[in-house]
Amino acid sequence: MALDERKKLILKAVVDDYISTAEPVGSKALALRSDFNISSATIRNEMAELENDGYLIHPHTSAGRIPTDKGYRVYVDNLMQIPEPDEQYTLKVKEFFAEGLDEITDVLENASKALSESTGYTSLTLTPRLRKNQLKQIKMLMIEPGKVLMVVVLEEGVVKDRLVRVSDLIDESQLLRIADAVERGLSGIPIEEITFIAVAAAGKKVEIPESLLKQILYEAYVSIKQADSLGVYMDGANKMLGYPEFYEVDKAKSFMDTLSERGMVAGYLDEVNSDLESDDNAEVTRKPYMIRIGQEISITGLKDCSFVTTLYSTGGKIAGSIGVIGPRRMDYAKVVSSIGFVRSHINEELRKLCSDGCDKYIGESLK
Amino acid sequence: MALDERKKLILKAVVDDYISTAEPVGSKALALRSDFNISSATIRNEMAELENDGYLIHPHTSAGRIPTDKGYRVYVDNLMQIPEPDEQYTLKVKEFFAEGLDEITDVLENASKALSESTGYTSLTLTPRLRKNQLKQIKMLMIEPGKVLMVVVLEEGVVKDRLVRVSDLIDESQLLRIADAVERGLSGIPIEEITFIAVAAAGKKVEIPESLLKQILYEAYVSIKQADSLGVYMDGANKMLGYPEFYEVDKAKSFMDTLSERGMVAGYLDEVNSDLESDDNAEVTRKPYMIRIGQEISITGLKDCSFVTTLYSTGGKIAGSIGVIGPRRMDYAKVVSSIGFVRSHINEELRKLCSDGCDKYIGESLK
């Protein structure tokens, strides 16, 4: 089962070739490569063994070989060389981070564009999961009678707001008292732990009519919970139509149909990466990205694709997922390099944006 | 040039047929239709004339006819019968408006989904252009030192906000004074007329250090201007891959590539509809939608498509565009019917949301 050096070399060559041409790779073509000093016949023998062991297949007798999922797996885990970020795409990426970005959502939207531009595949970025973040403030701003802007402030300076309608009998000073009470009662608690009961308890003492109070507290509760909702940015889906694997409309359509269920794809990404997050052993540190190939993906309709995903993080509690979706035959090495580069930019931008909890990290090298 | 009744009948039949089958329509097929009492030969003669006059073409000698842009034009302007909303899609649409929607953006996002679901084509909805709306309030909420939430409130209860970073030397009371001054100086002015000079003048009197003041006023200005930025929701682009006109990947790709430039498409829609808006003669009232067919569209890459667009409005100053993009061979009648239905739902929802300027309309029938 263990591959000897030559087999590895051949497997790597096959994958590299197939990635760049999308054509099955034959023994002769490999033999002609300047860095191979063995004859095509030998390569044929080796390939036959690689096929036996499940790393390659050939679509029909008279065709070359293409990698299987297992073949790709060995390739991404052991064989590929991840290039240093090259100028061609670092420039592109930097463009997207050039202007001052004031909000996390802007950072992620741009990151998504940068990722898809620099890789040529489809990118996905998710806003951070904030459930573990503590509530710091809650403000209720009266816009006009009956209309209130609920502003929820979490640790590390994350702000979310939401316009709600309430009874127009409530006046500004009452609102202020409610907001104060809720804030006093709940600040410091991670939002995932905040329940409606807790909110109600916090606001209980405020002396305004029960029904009005309850309405506001409920809206406050919803606003707090909603601060954790997952935002999704996707870019470059159209780019996939340029790859031969999607030349048949049926394939293209089923891919596009699946992507249009953004929520589902985002959910999958979030789930895959929560493994990455919890798993903080050395292995992960060395290779802080995750690759899912073909059948490994549990979403029907993306079985002919691969994911490369990673986490960005401020170093504090803010962390979220980004990923690239490409054909199974994607240029993994380049994507890994590119996603790492984009990730470090996101981290840097977010550190600039987070003022309190993160300040202590600013001095550190961004790696 | 004027078409006699029989020619109209034939033209309508050709378009109807072609819309539903995507195949060129031959004389024989038409003659067999139960509602035609003329022979195929006669139809052939008529068709030849319709072709001469530019309403039809045939792709090659031995094929049936398909409509030209001009043919479609006559069809949509005079021939098609717009059906009453039928149950099949009214139900779908209603679903999307079922839950309480608190913000304009939610309404439009759902509207977009409803439109694409009910028509089977790609939909586009734009947030209202608010440039003509007056500024009512501006609030600056200190989140933490150096971080301020700028809240801009326009007429009819529209709220936009934006997180900005400022010097952390500014304290809450100073902020309050600045916001007050700006609000006093500018409220009642349409935001398109507000310049940085005007903002600076309004805030001039506040006694805090020049450079700090300028920074805040600049951010206030940007926030006000940004309240007019165009939000775009698009849905169902993937649906287009199901239509024969996109069976060739090249076509599909160029379409998708064009759509991915959302800004451009949205800009076009906005522009097209600003005509509709200003043009308030009887013609428009009777037919409050606009159709652009094939070559009439000035966006390269959508020349094989058609647009059906209309405006939603609260009756007050809030108005925006929605539209459907489909293949040139789209089911115009159904789309017009559907877009009208969705529009009335948007109007209704927005009226619910706007509390001041719109209240007076609530009693009116929604048509």
Add this chain to the structure above:
DNA sequence: TTTTAGCACTCGGGCGATTTGAGTGCTAAA
């Protein structure tokens, strides 16, 4: 024992010839 040259074999894809049939335009009769 491993590598290589040689060779027969397989099979997808491309090319051209042929056929098919839907649809036309025209003419002459109703």
Add this chain to the structure above:
DNA sequence: TTTAGCACTCAAATCGCCCGAGTGCTAAAA
């Protein structure tokens, strides 16, 4: 003015053919 009839056209489907890339196997060479 309408219609039946007919010759004609041409895209698309079908068939047969060949080509060549690539294989697996065998036997010789290293």
